[in-house]
Amino acid sequence: MSLAWQVRTRSGTEKVPHGWTVRRIGDLVTLTNGFPFPSENFGPNGDIPLVRIRDLGDTPFETFVSGKIPASSLIRNGDVIIGMDGDFNLTIWNKGEAALNQRLCALRPQSQVDIRFIAYFLPSALKIINDLTFSTTVKHLSSTDVLNERIALPPLPDQRRIADFLDVETARMTTLSRSLHRFDRGVQERERAVLAQYLNASVPNTRADLPEGWRWTPLAHLTDQFRQIMYGIVLPGPNVDGGVPIVKGGDVAANRLSLETLNRTSPDIEANYARSRLRGGDLVIAIRGSVGEVAVVPNELTGANLTQDAARVSIGATTDARWLRLILESPVVTHQIQQRVTGATIKGINIWDLKRILVPTPDLSTQAKLADGVGQMIQIHEDLRSRVAAHNRLLSERRQALITAAVTGQFDVSTASGRNITDGVTA
Numbered sequence: 001m002s003l004a005w006q007v008r009t010r011s012g013t014e015k016v017p018h019g020w021t022v023r024r025i026g027d028l029v030t031l032t033n034g035f036p037f038p039s040e041n042f043g044p045n046g047d048i049p050l051v052r053i054r055d056l057g058d059t060p061f062e063t064f065v066s067g068k069i070p071a072s073s074l075i076r077n078g079d080v081i082i083g084m085d086g087d088f089n090l091t092i093w094n095k096g097e098a099a100l101n102q103r104l105c106a107l108r109p110q111s112q113v114d115i116r117f118i119a120y121f122l123p124s125a126l127k128i129i130n131d132l133t134f135s136t137t138v139k140h141l142s143s144t145d146v147l148n149e150r151i152a153l154p155p156l157p158d159q160r161r162i163a164d165f166l167d168v169e170t171a172r173m174t175t176l177s178r179s180l181h182r183f184d185r186g187v188q189e190r191e192r193a194v195l196a197q198y199l200n201a202s203v204p205n206t207r208a209d210l211p212e213g214w215r216w217t218p219l220a221h222l223t224d225q226f227r228q229i230m231y232g233i234v235l236p237g238p239n240v241d242g243g244v245p246i247v248k249g250g251d252v253a254a255n256r257l258s259l260e261t262l263n264r265t266s267p268d269i270e271a272n273y274a275r276s277r278l279r280g281g282d283l284v285i286a287i288r289g290s291v292g293e294v295a296v297v298p299n300e301l302t303g304a305n306l307t308q309d310a311a312r313v314s315i316g317a318t319t320d321a322r323w324l325r326l327i328l329e330s331p332v333v334t335h336q337i338q339q340r341v342t343g344a345t346i347k348g349i350n351i352w353d354l355k356r357i358l359v360p361t362p363d364l365s366t367q368a369k370l371a372d373g374v375g376q377m378i379q380i381h382e383d384l385r386s387r388v389a390a391h392n393r394l395l396s397e398r399r400q401a402l403i404t405a406a407v408t409g410q411f412d413v414s415t416a417s418g419r420n421i422t423d424g425v426t427a
Contacts, residue, residue, distance in 0.1 A: 232306025
């Protein structure tokens with residue numbers, strides 16, 4: 001049964017354009033599951049690159065596999081690859097021949113199908129499935145979920161026109177997104193350089209001697225002992241209108257700590273996690289995914305909660321909140337956090353390790369002076385990063401809106417951009 005198709009049809013948003021037909025994905029593609037290669041055959045060098053879920057992005061290969069490579073596990077450029085754990089990410093493969101590891105699958109088109117059209121359509125369906133899938137750890141997608149999904153499919157020439165149009169337009173958006181990302185990384189690196197210079201310039205690592213009056217302090221000892229460091233709701237469920245706001249790890253990284261942007265969970269689910277509720281002025285730190293990103297909880301989110309991807313760090317009586325936020329983003333602390341990150345598919349740091357991160361700590365008055373001295377410079381950087389994050393969110397929303405409108409036939413792509421993009425397209 002097609003879960004995403006049911007959701008869309010019941011909401012009244014799925015209308016099949018004239019001349020299009022509703023088809024089952026399994027009748028349009030051939031699906032091949034990855035192979036469970038033994039980990040002892042993995043290494044930085046080998047016979048062929050190994051594709052794991054983490055390799056679906058733009059990063060270069062980290063792992064190769066040696067030994068017997070089943071022909072069925074080999075993928076090539078143009079295959080659609082889907083990660084079946086975590087966020088169910090999808091990509092059209094373009095890194096050359098490689099071996100597909102378990103917990104991924106590859107889709108190849110049958111006749112009268114442009115696989116690019118399928119690739120543009122599927123992410124929105126996979127997101128619905130992901131949002132409605134409950135799990136105590138990592139969410140799992142099955143091959144049956146993919147094959148049973150339904151799609152409104154136009155004739156092959158129209159599939160090609162739509163895919164060609166989206167190739168051009170999404171490429172432009174990708175170029176802009178990468179430029180924004182480079183700018184953001186530059187601002188972040190400059191910010192960390194400032195932090196290193198003003199907060200702990202003489203402290204290269206946790207084995208170094210500290211200035212007089214400073215001490216190495218476990219992070220847990222700098223927090224409110226009645227509100228210890230902890231993560232929140234394991235199974236928040238689907239987004240609930242009017243529910244309790246919840247902070248995910250990705251919200252911290254993307255500067256989305258506001259009532260307007262956060263997802264919400266039901267009060268009944270949240271009631272079981274009262275100990276992890278937030279207060280204005282608390283810090284939240286991403287502990288899965290974008291590990292180490294830190295943000296201050298605004299007053300409007302007092303009473304909100306967390307998911308298991310983020311941890312609350314309250315402020316102790318002998319700690320300056322502004323200083324603690326800054327020192328958590330300084331190189332000597334972020335290096336420790338990255339050293340403790342674990343996980344094969346979704347990287348993260350556990351609470352036990354986070355509590356024991358060592359922080360170079362002066363007395364309270366020195367903390368306040370340091371925060372005063374560096375705060376204005378950092379605020380300029382943070383304002384820049386917030387603006388970049390807002391542009392990225394808008395770009396992502398418009399990209400998805402464009403794709404959705406195109407693959408559902410809401411407009412004619414041949415005239416959408418004011419030029420004839422169908423030149424050279426044959427039936």
